[in-house]
Amino acid sequence: MYQLIKKDGKAKRGRFTTVHGTIETPVFMNVGTVAAIKGAVSTDDLKEIRTQVELSNTYHLHVRPGDRLIKEFGGLHKFMNWDRPILTDSGGFQVFSLAKLRKIKEEGVSFSSHIDGRKIFMGPEESMQIQSNLGSTIAMAFDECPPHPAERKYMQDSVDRTTRWLYRCKKEMDRLNRLPDTVNPHQMLFGINQGGTYEDIRISHAKEISRLDLDGYALGGLAVGESHAEMYRILDETVPYLPEAKPTYLMGVGTPANILEAVDRGVDFFDCVYPTRNGRHGHVYTNHGKMNLFNKKYELDHRPIEEGCQCPACRSYSRAYIRHLLKAKEMLGMRLCVLHNLYFYNTMMEEIRDAIEQGQYREYKERKLSGMENK
Amino acid sequence: MYQLIKKDGKAKRGRFTTVHGTIETPVFMNVGTVAAIKGAVSTDDLKEIRTQVELSNTYHLHVRPGDRLIKEFGGLHKFMNWDRPILTDSGGFQVFSLAKLRKIKEEGVSFSSHIDGRKIFMGPEESMQIQSNLGSTIAMAFDECPPHPAERKYMQDSVDRTTRWLYRCKKEMDRLNRLPDTVNPHQMLFGINQGGTYEDIRISHAKEISRLDLDGYALGGLAVGESHAEMYRILDETVPYLPEAKPTYLMGVGTPANILEAVDRGVDFFDCVYPTRNGRHGHVYTNHGKMNLFNKKYELDHRPIEEGCQCPACRSYSRAYIRHLLKAKEMLGMRLCVLHNLYFYNTMMEEIRDAIEQGQYREYKERKLSGMENK
Ligand SMILES: [Zn+2]
Ligand SMILES: [Zn+2]
Numbered sequence: 001m002y003q004l005i006k007k008d009g010k011a012k013r014g015r016f017t018t019v020h021g022t023i024e025t026p027v028f029m030n031v032g033t034v035a036a037i038k039g040a041v042s043t044d045d046l047k048e049i050r051t052q053v054e055l056s057n058t059y060h061l062h063v064r065p066g067d068r069l070i071k072e073f074g075g076l077h078k079f080m081n082w083d084r085p086i087l088t089d090s091g092g093f094q095v096f097s098l099a100k101l102r103k104i105k106e107e108g109v110s111f112s113s114h115i116d117g118r119k120i121f122m123g124p125e126e127s128m129q130i131q132s133n134l135g136s137t138i139a140m141a142f143d144e145c146p147p148h149p150a151e152r153k154y155m156q157d158s159v160d161r162t163t164r165w166l167y168r169c170k171k172e173m174d175r176l177n178r179l180p181d182t183v184n185p186h187q188m189l190f191g192i193n194q195g196g197t198y199e200d201i202r203i204s205h206a207k208e209i210s211r212l213d214l215d216g217y218a219l220g221g222l223a224v225g226e227s228h229a230e231m232y233r234i235l236d237e238t239v240p241y242l243p244e245a246k247p248t249y250l251m252g253v254g255t256p257a258n259i260l261e262a263v264d265r266g267v268d269f270f271d272c273v274y275p276t277r278n279g280r281h282g283h284v285y286t287n288h289g290k291m292n293l294f295n296k297k298y299e300l301d302h303r304p305i306e307e308g309c310q311c312p313a314c315r316s317y318s319r320a321y322i323r324h325l326l327k328a329k330e331m332l333g334m335r336l337c338v339l340h341n342l343y344f345y346n347t348m349m350e351e352i353r354d355a356i357e358q359g360q361y362r363e364y365k366e367r368k369l370s371g372m373e374n375k
Numbered sequence: 376m377y378q379l380i381k382k383d384g385k386a387k388r389g390r391f392t393t394v395h396g397t398i399e400t401p402v403f404m405n406v407g408t409v410a411a412i413k414g415a416v417s418t419d420d421l422k423e424i425r426t427q428v429e430l431s432n433t434y435h436l437h438v439r440p441g442d443r444l445i446k447e448f449g450g451l452h453k454f455m456n457w458d459r460p461i462l463t464d465s466g467g468f469q470v471f472s473l474a475k476l477r478k479i480k481e482e483g484v485s486f487s488s489h490i491d492g493r494k495i496f497m498g499p500e501e502s503m504q505i506q507s508n509l510g511s512t513i514a515m516a517f518d519e520c521p522p523h524p525a526e527r528k529y530m531q532d533s534v535d536r537t538t539r540w541l542y543r544c545k546k547e548m549d550r551l552n553r554l555p556d557t558v559n560p561h562q563m564l565f566g567i568n569q570g571g572t573y574e575d576i577r578i579s580h581a582k583e584i585s586r587l588d589l590d591g592y593a594l595g596g597l598a599v600g601e602s603h604a605e606m607y608r609i610l611d612e613t614v615p616y617l618p619e620a621k622p623t624y625l626m627g628v629g630t631p632a633n634i635l636e637a638v639d640r641g642v643d644f645f646d647c648v649y650p651t652r653n654g655r656h657g658h659v660y661t662n663h664g665k666m667n668l669f670n671k672k673y674e675l676d677h678r679p680i681e682e683g684c685q686c687p688a689c690r691s692y693s694r695a696y697i698r699h700l701l702k703a704k705e706m707l708g709m710r711l712c713v714l715h716n717l718y719f720y721n722t723m724m725e726e727i728r729d730a731i732e733q734g735q736y737r738e739y740k741e742r743k744l745s746g747m748e749n750k
Contacts, residue, residue, distance in 0.1 A: 069674060
């Protein structure tokens with residue numbers, strides 16, 4: 001379903017066809033943790049700011065409102081009123097970062113909900129079942145996201161278990177997709193490469209999971225505390241061992257600069273909470289770097305956040321007004337900043353796709369990076 | 376500037392022409408206290424939900440970001456990016472309800488800011504100066520809003536002072552509107568009738584202020600704790616002594632039922648925080664009464680808040696989804712409820728205007744009221 005349209009260096013310009021429509025890559029997925037983008041942004045807004053893929057979190061939706069309720073409603077697409085692709089994570093990352101008192105076994109993980117403390121068990125089958133109930137376009141395999149740094153022995157054992165879990169995920173998804181009442185019988189599965197900063201573990205794992213011929217492959221366990229240089233080195237080493245003819249997804253990344261560098265290393269799917277989280281704190285992205293709208297120098301600034309930006313915030317409102325809203329703790333201030341930031345990311349991905357098509361990715365990247373340092 | 380188009384009983388269908396456009400009355404003004412509608416609603420949204428007039432609060436804007444800053448920016452219309460009419464209150468109500476340690480003298484009121492405790496003095500001239508700096512379409516006279524209940528003697532003294540203050544407001548506005556750098560040299564002034572539930576004080580005050588030939592007249596000091604029946608009685612007694620050929624504004628009112636009853640007594644301007652405040656708590660208005668979307672019975676309800684409603688919430692989202700958003704404390708839930716509630720009020724006012732034009736106001740009112748009791 002992935003068509004590689006053009007390569008420019010290692011940068012890939014692709015097209016990924018799904019039952020919920022086509023995704024032009026490289027793409028930045030917009031994060032809506034609990035089936036809503038934080039900052040009062042709706043799926044109608046997402047269409048206006050050119051979002052291609054929405055990402056929701058399996059763990060959060062399992063805890064509230066519950067994946068069974070969403071299945072009974074007709075799936076996440078109907079629930080959110082979003083007819084374009086949705087990717088759901090596996091819950092693994094949240095289980096390992098949010099949940100309390102977790103216990104990892106071969107079968108899966110036991111833990112307590114971060115909301116009400118109730119005991120939950122999640123393994124590969126449970127994660128697939130929840131994601132099947134949600135009916136997302138793309139499901140992620142259930143993996144362990146090891147801490148950083150981790151001992152080599154721990155990492156190798158963890159990655160081996162993640163591989164065994166991946167086989168179980170695939171088997172369970174095949175079963176679920178054939179059931180008569182499945183929300184999305186065409187649900188796709190992406191496997192996840194792990195191995196921390198041990199490039200040899202990463203490479204052997206990448207080779208191993210590539211054999212499964214999944215719909216796409218992700219790099220997990222990056223942007224968890226290692227330096228940017230280390231992350232880029234791991235991409236340099238690992239991406240060549242993931243199938244070029246499949247989408248490559250770098251999970252949880254990152255800054256505009258991270259994305260520009262990762263595209264140059266062959267990555268074509270991204271997601272990150274930065275644009276929403278920063279927006280809610282009045283930190284906005286521009287081609288001249290990041291701005292803190294709380295700064296007093298904006299109090300009479302008539303200009304939009306970024307001149308020429310066609311987002312709903314910049315089309316209508318000044319820096320001075322948005323600054324006032326943020327200082328007065330009016331939700332509208334956060335909403336406008338989040339809309340601008342997501343639009344910034346989404347349109348940067350459009351520029352990236354154009355640059356690759358024109359065979360000018362490297363020049364584009366350098367120009368964009370130097371502009372952003374120029375704040 | 377007010378044209379009385381049609382009367383049906385005492386109900387008035389009017390048209391009020393201002394420098395920022397025409398207001399069709401009866402009208403419900405949408406409250407944006409600090410130059411923003413609570414619930415992440417922007418002025419672009421206000422246009423979509425058919426808002427005619429935005430109302431901002433003088434006291435709040437004086438405290439933050441400051442009316443001088445807004446004047447320097449070019450006035451409130453530019454600051455918020457809203458080209459339709461804006462009414463500003465006088466600050467009196469907030470001074471008497473929010474501020475600490477206030478002291479009333481003939482000159483005005485000394486009090487401490489509710490934000491940072493700093494000492495502020497506001498009298499008729501200061502209120503007019505602040506409103507002139509904001510450049511609103513309609514400024515309200517600075518009055519005392521006496522507590523309810525109040526002794527007759529206190530009320531009479533207060534009303535007498537409010538009358539003296541009104542003369543000072545008018546004089547100061549005339550001066551300000553002639554200054555060369557005034558934001559809106561066509562700013563209009565509405566006087567405020569007071570007198571609590573003493574109808575004789577109300578009536579003599581109404582007669583007295585009517586002589587001033589202001590642009591409009593408001594009834595203040597109602598909906599402050601007296602019963603609905605008492606409020607309707609005061610309207611029955613007082614409105615006939617306010618000029619029919621001017622807009623009549625019932626301040627801070629109210630529920631849909633209150634509005635329906637007050638229109639029937641000759642009122643044509645309204646404002647109230649109910650639709651925004653209730654929306655933020657998941658309480659939404661429908662033609663079958665008010666709904667609490669937190670109720671478990673909506674958890675799988677595919678229907679919009681109100682079937683057939685063309686607001687941005689009902690066009691796209693189900694009760695089940697909005698309930699989930701509210702329970703997950705996602706701002707989007709509040710935003711959708713506020714948009715629906717304001718749209719409900721704004722479209723009810725359209726129905727009211729149509730019914731008066733067709734000479735069927737009484738039938739419309741009875742039908743609407745009985746539907747809403749029918750929840
Ligand atoms: Zn923008
Ligand atoms: Zn609605």
